[in-house]
Amino acid sequence: KQEVTQIPAALSVPEGENLVLNCSFTDSAIYNLQWFRQDPGKGLTSLLLIQSSQREQTSGRLNASLDKSSGRSTLYIAASQPGDSATYLCAIISGGYNKLIFGAGTRLAVHP
Amino acid sequence: ETGVTQSPTHLIKTRGQQVTLRCSSQSGHNTVSWYQQALGQGPQFIFQYYREEENGRGNFPPRFSGLQFPNYSSELNVNALELDDSALYLCASSLEPRGSGNEQFFGPGTRLTVL
Numbered sequence: 128k129q130e131v132t133q134i135p136a137a138l139s140v141p142e143g144e145n146l147v148l149n150c151s152f153t154d155s156a157i158y159n160l161q162w163f164r165q166d167p168g169k170g171l172t173s174l175l176l177i178q179s180s181q182r183e184q185t186s187g188r189l190n191a192s193l194d195k196s197s198g199r200s201t202l203y204i205a206a207s208q209p210g211d212s213a214t215y216l217c218a219i220i221s222g223g224y225n226k227l228i229f230g231a232g233t234r235l236a237v238h239p
Numbered sequence: 240e241t242g243v244t245q246s247p248t249h250l251i252k253t254r255g256q257q258v259t260l261r262c263s264s265q266s267g268h269n270t271v272s273w274y275q276q277a278l279g280q281g282p283q284f285i286f287q288y289y290r291e292e293e294n295g296r297g298n299f300p301p302r303f304s305g306l307q308f309p310n311y312s313s314e315l316n317v318n319a320l321e322l323d324d325s326a327l328y329l330c331a332s333s334l335e336p337r338g339s340g341n342e343q344f345f346g347p348g349t350r351l352t353v354l
Contacts, residue, residue, distance in 0.1 A: 131281070161342065170245075170329055171282070171345040216281055225272070225333060225341045226295055229281030 129154045129221045133230035140207055140237055148202040148233045150217030155195045158220040161227065162191050162202050165214045174215075175202070207237045241266055243332050243346035251352045252320050260315045260349045262330030270294070270336045271313040272343065273305060276327040288313055289336045317351075325353045 130153045140146055150160075159178045163171040175184045175191040177200070183192040190203040200217060214234045218227040244263045252258050264271050270289045274282035284297035288307035302318040311332075317324055327350050331343040 158337075159341070163345070168327070168348075168350065170243075170347040171331075173342060173344060176342045218281070220341065225270070225287065225336050225343065226284045226297065227272070227274070227282070227331075227343060228284070231279070231281045 129157075129219065129228050131217060131219055131228050131230040133215075133217055133233050135233060136231065137234040138236070140235075142207060142209060142237055142239050144207050144237075146204050146207055146235075148204070148215050148217075148235070150200040150202070150230055152198045152200075152219050152228075154221065155198050156221065157195065158225075160191075160193055160200050160217065160219050162189075162200075163216040163218065165216060165232070167214075171216065207235075209237050209239055211235060212237050243330060243344055245328075245330050245346040245349050247349060248347065249350045249352075251354065253354050254320055254322060256320050256353075257316065257318045258320060258351060260317075260328050260330075260351070261312070262315070262332075262346060263312045264330075264332035265344050268332035268334055268344075269311050270333045271307055271311065272331045272333075273313070273315050274329040274331065275299075275324075276329060276348075278326075282329055285315070287336065294336055320353045322353050325351060327351075 162174040177193045188205040214232040216232045218229045272287040273285040276282040286296040327348045
């Protein structure tokens with residue numbers, strides 16, 4: 128059974144720090160991996176999608192990497208800002224019909 | 240281009256009642272998936288609809304059912320509501336159910352409270 132784990136569960140950092148969020152999954156036979164951002168009580172905003180054949184994706188200050196063999200992905204956020212405060216969710220797609228399997232998320236607080 | 244929309248935004252029901260939640264997919268998307276997110280947890284897959292047919296189902300009882308219409312909008316119906324059904328219900332649409340067009344885009348969610 129595929130399981131997704133995110134570490135740490137919560138993180139509080141001062142503005143300007145570079146930070147890394149971790150995601151691990153138990154079965155390397157994934158189709159792709161997606162990182163999302165969720166503001167309190169809101170829906171999910173897709174940040175980055177990494178296909179299984181790719182090693183990383185970049186968007187602005189965000190960089191996500193994927194290592195299928197070790198069952199790990201990292202989300203790197205450069206020069207963090209208070210507006211980055213949110214919950215970050217990692218999800219893998221496994222199976223023939225694009226079911227997303229989510230981790231519980233990392234709750235990030237960036238303080239001025 | 241219109242994104243994924245959901246209605247209503249909030250809903251309060253009592254145990255035993257029935258509820259219908261609605262979702263309009265992003266323009267051009269023929270696949271809709273529904274997820275349940277309990278407080279403090281990641282979303283859990285309920286089911287997916289592709290071209291008006293159920294295309295996969297998670298570990299949810301039959302009292303969770305759905306529909307997809309010819310315009311690819313979708314409904315989630317929950318019968319005999321239980322207290323544990325209180326959650327944020329998220330709808331996601333994608334271009335196709337699999338392949339390179341499978342990036343999923345989420346709506347703002349419907350917050351259901353069961354008393």
